[in-house]
Amino acid sequence: MKVTIDGIEIDVPKGTTILQAARMIGPEVAPPAMCYYTKLKTSGGYCRTCIVKVTQGSTANPNPMPKPVASCRTEVMDGMVVENNTSPEIIEARKGVVEFLLINHPLDCPICDQAGECKLQDLGFQNGSSKTRYEFKRREFEEIDIGDKIKLHMTRCILCYRCVKTADQITNDRVHGVIARGDESEISTYIENIIDNDFSGNVIDVCPVGALTDKTFRFKQRVWFTKPVDAKRDCKTCCGKTRVWLKGEEVVRVTARKDQWDEVEEFICNACRFDHKKKSDWVIEGPSPIHRNSVISQNHYEHLNELKVQIMKQQKALGFMPIDKQP
Amino acid sequence: MERAGVRLMGKKLLIHNDKVANIHTLDVYRAHGGYASVEKALKTMTPDQVTDEVKKSGLRGRGGAGFPTGMKWSFLAKPEGVPRYLVCNADESEPGTFKDRYLMEVIPHALIEGMITSSYALGANTSYIYIRGEYFYVARIVEKALAEAYAAGWLGKNILGTDFSHDCYVQVGGGAYICGEETALLESLEGKRGNPRIKPPFPAVAGLWGCPTVVNNVETIAAVVPIVNDGGEAYAKIGIGKSTGTKLISASGHINKPGVYEIELGIPVEEFIYSEEYCGGIRNRKKMKAVVAGGSSVPILPTELILKTAKGEPRLMTYESLADGGFATGTMLGSGGFIVMDEDTSIVKNLFTFTRFYHHESCGQCSPCREGTGWMEKILKKFLNGTANESDVDLLWDIQSKIEGKTICPLGEAAAWPVAAAIRHFKQEFLDVARSKKFVDVSHYDRLNKINA
Numbered sequence: 001m002k003v004t005i006d007g008i009e010i011d012v013p014k015g016t017t018i019l020q021a022a023r024m025i026g027p028e029v030a031p032p033a034m035c036y037y038t039k040l041k042t043s044g045g046y047c048r049t050c051i052v053k054v055t056q057g058s059t060a061n062p063n064p065m066p067k068p069v070a071s072c073r074t075e076v077m078d079g080m081v082v083e084n085n086t087s088p089e090i091i092e093a094r095k096g097v098v099e100f101l102l103i104n105h106p107l108d109c110p111i112c113d114q115a116g117e118c119k120l121q122d123l124g125f126q127n128g129s130s131k132t133r134y135e136f137k138r139r140e141f142e143e144i145d146i147g148d149k150i151k152l153h154m155t156r157c158i159l160c161y162r163c164v165k166t167a168d169q170i171t172n173d174r175v176h177g178v179i180a181r182g183d184e185s186e187i188s189t190y191i192e193n194i195i196d197n198d199f200s201g202n203v204i205d206v207c208p209v210g211a212l213t214d215k216t217f218r219f220k221q222r223v224w225f226t227k228p229v230d231a232k233r234d235c236k237t238c239c240g241k242t243r244v245w246l247k248g249e250e251v252v253r254v255t256a257r258k259d260q261w262d263e264v265e266e267f268i269c270n271a272c273r274f275d276h277k278k279k280s281d282w283v284i285e286g287p288s289p290i291h292r293n294s295v296i297s298q299n300h301y302e303h304l305n306e307l308k309v310q311i312m313k314q315q316k317a318l319g320f321m322p323i324d325k326q327p
Numbered sequence: 328m329e330r331a332g333v334r335l336m337g338k339k340l341l342i343h344n345d346k347v348a349n350i351h352t353l354d355v356y357r358a359h360g361g362y363a364s365v366e367k368a369l370k371t372m373t374p375d376q377v378t379d380e381v382k383k384s385g386l387r388g389r390g391g392a393g394f395p396t397g398m399k400w401s402f403l404a405k406p407e408g409v410p411r412y413l414v415c416n417a418d419e420s421e422p423g424t425f426k427d428r429y430l431m432e433v434i435p436h437a438l439i440e441g442m443i444t445s446s447y448a449l450g451a452n453t454s455y456i457y458i459r460g461e462y463f464y465v466a467r468i469v470e471k472a473l474a475e476a477y478a479a480g481w482l483g484k485n486i487l488g489t490d491f492s493h494d495c496y497v498q499v500g501g502g503a504y505i506c507g508e509e510t511a512l513l514e515s516l517e518g519k520r521g522n523p524r525i526k527p528p529f530p531a532v533a534g535l536w537g538c539p540t541v542v543n544n545v546e547t548i549a550a551v552v553p554i555v556n557d558g559g560e561a562y563a564k565i566g567i568g569k570s571t572g573t574k575l576i577s578a579s580g581h582i583n584k585p586g587v588y589e590i591e592l593g594i595p596v597e598e599f600i601y602s603e604e605y606c607g608g609i610r611n612r613k614k615m616k617a618v619v620a621g622g623s624s625v626p627i628l629p630t631e632l633i634l635k636t637a638k639g640e641p642r643l644m645t646y647e648s649l650a651d652g653g654f655a656t657g658t659m660l661g662s663g664g665f666i667v668m669d670e671d672t673s674i675v676k677n678l679f680t681f682t683r684f685y686h687h688e689s690c691g692q693c694s695p696c697r698e699g700t701g702w703m704e705k706i707l708k709k710f711l712n713g714t715a716n717e718s719d720v721d722l723l724w725d726i727q728s729k730i731e732g733k734t735i736c737p738l739g740e741a742a743a744w745p746v747a748a749a750i751r752h753f754k755q756e757f758l759d760v761a762r763s764k765k766f767v768d769v770s771h772y773d774r775l776n777k778i779n780a
Contacts, residue, residue, distance in 0.1 A: 044525075045525040045693070045735060046692055046693050046694070046735070047693070047694050048693050048694055048695055048733050048734070049694075051733060066732075067732040067733075068732060068733060070525070070735075073525050093729065093733055096695065096728075096729030096733070097694055097695060097729075097733065099729070100694045100695050100697075100698035100699055100702075100729070101694050101698070103698050103702060104698060133722060134702065136702075136705045158694070159691060159692070159694075159697065161692075177520075178520065178691070180691075181503070181505075181688075181689065181690050181691050182686060182687065182688070182689040182690065182691045182697060182700070182701070183686070183689070183691060183697050183698060183700075183701040184691070185690075185691035185697070
């Protein structure tokens with residue numbers, strides 16, 4: 001199926017969403033997504049940051065769609081024409097959505113562990129305004145524990161539902177969900193401290209903001225002072241492929257590996273995440289790829305990674321096969 | 328009481344027997360011609376013929392959107408071996424709308440009869456009547472009527488000796504406006520949190536329990552009864568153009584005779600407000616200031632625009648005439664919640680009340696509605712506190728424009744439209760209130776919030 005996004009045409013298989021098609025073209029046309037998560041079924045559609053304008057529905061029905069659509073939940077049709085960054089209307093609407101997401105957000109970035117890898121920070125920086133028009137008291141909730149390793153700081157939550165979908169999909173019994181409604185909605189547990197599941201820690205990784213944080217890492221370090229490396233260990237429960245965040249020789253945090261869209265590559269188990277905090281527990285594969293715009297890359301990894309890419313390019317040009325790839 | 332008094336010209340099809348004693352019982356209902364449509368449909372018509380009559384009738388959804396019912400029915404997917412459902416949306420919660428309550432309370436069998444006939448047309452062996460939580464006593468009335476219908480063989484296995492079997496259940500909601508949105512209703516009916524689903528797929532393809540489902544309003548289903556009895560063409564003769572048949576209007580506000588009226592679509596708005604058969608004019612000899620014609624979410628119109636269109640033609644009670652001029656000068660028929668306001672009414676306070684409602688009822692799923700509705704309410708509260716500035720009017724306008732059309736379900740629009748219309752037509756009043764810095768006490772509203780919290 002042929003679809004045109006911001007003037008760039010691409011051929012995609014049936015069933016592809018507009019967002020996926022845009023990501024195939026590249027980050028310059030991909031709409032931001034705060035709630036959609038490729039690996040979580042039925043995720044997306046809630047935050048409305050990925051809305052785009054469909055100026056032509058399909059070749060068969062060239063009418064435009066009357067309202068902006070959530071690109072993450074709308075499948076492409078053959079001959080569809082989509083405007084994202086080229087539509088002033090969408091830019092303005094997205095600005096509105098970002099403002100809505102921020103009006104009740106505490107903006108406590110200086111004391112938030114997510115700062116530096118927060119999607120809302122990025123989104124606000126790219127699409128928001130430097131001023132606020134909101135003059136009222138912001139929403140507040142008590143912090144609660146979801147199990148002994150996860151802290152839920154509901155005040156920061158943007159209700160993306162990712163953690164709910166994660167728990168639905170990769171654990172046997174979901175023990176938290178959304179209670180209350182409207183702007184009083186909160187992620188909560190019915191009975192506190194009853195989480196006992198090997199994969200529950202993944203809700204921390206999928207959280208785009210600092211609402212769910214790792215209690216074993218809380219307030220230990222700013223992420224940009226730590227060095228992420230890809231590491232692995234033999235794990236019977238999960239893939240054992242993780243990202244280990246080092247401060248000197250100390251393992252301060254373990255997370256899943258994330259791809260260029262900041263989505264988890266493979267979910268990891270709680271044992272890997274919370275219980276293996278010694279460098280000797282891990283076989284380190286090398287520096288993690290960090291985007292050059294990320295504040296984390298300010299801390300020296302960028303050129304190492306660049307070097308690695310350059311070396312690989314030269315190796316390839318010379319027909320050299322790295323040892324681990326040799327048959 | 329002269330509620331819904333008989334009009335010489337006006338034809339009534341739904342509540343013509345509402346004054347008959349004990350019409351809520353099966354015996355009396357049957358004695359007045361009740362359940363004839365079931366007999367006619369099941370014994371002499373095929374399901375497709377029933378659907379055809381509904382198509383011919385031009386009946387449009389009475390819940391607010393006005394989508395042609397026959398077309399909705401024909402969209403229903405009919406895969407082999409998969410059950411289909413009919414769901415009656417009785418989650419009537421739009422401020423200003425109380426027609427379905429009246430119908431179910433007074434003539435519950437009219438709804439049940441419509442449910443059976445419609446289910447036969449759709450090939451649905453199970454149907455549900457989803458009644459809003461606050462209508463608990465109405466649910467009791469409908470359940471009692473259902474039990475009577477079962478006992479008399481109108482429901483259950485092999486109705487009237489045919490091979491059509493049907494079960495109908497009443498489900499009471501938990502008290503959420505959002506569950507009137509059809510996909511939120513289905514979620515709630517399935518026992519989940521009442522969040523609207525992201526469409527597509529539409530209920531006609533994947534609705535209740537993932538099966539093809541039709542969701543219709545109470546009045547729509549009840550209207551199927553006269554359509555089958557008298558034929559779709561006879562029904563289509565009533566009304567004007569694409570607004571066929573009769574419509575129940577819930578009239579409230581500063582009028583002499585509030586109540587539920589059945590009107591022929593096409594009567595002039597002026598006649599509806601001022602004639603003795605209907606609202607009987609503005610109470611206390613006041614002048615009219617504004618009308619919300621179709622439930623709180625539709626745009627408010629000032630007197631000059633509700634009585635006459637921008638072109639100067641008399642405005643009629645039809646889907647088309649009320650919408651004439653678009654949102655710039657028109658409004659919508661909506662659910663028929665007709666709220667009249669006299670000259671003493673504060674549009675600002677009224678808008679605060681409406682906005683407070685939508686804020687309270689937002690499900691919280693998508694950001695513009697979750698955050699925007701509360702923000703608008705807080706700003707409107709400033710107007711009442713005497714702390715608003717003139718620039719707050721522009722801010723309100725901007726916020727509503729950023730909610731409208733950006734949300735998963737129409738609640739975003741429902742919250743944004745009243746704000747937009749009030750500012751569009753009564754901007755000066757907002758500016759005056761902002762300048763006057765007068766304090767209006769609405770603290771009693773908060774007591775309710777505390778109970779709910």
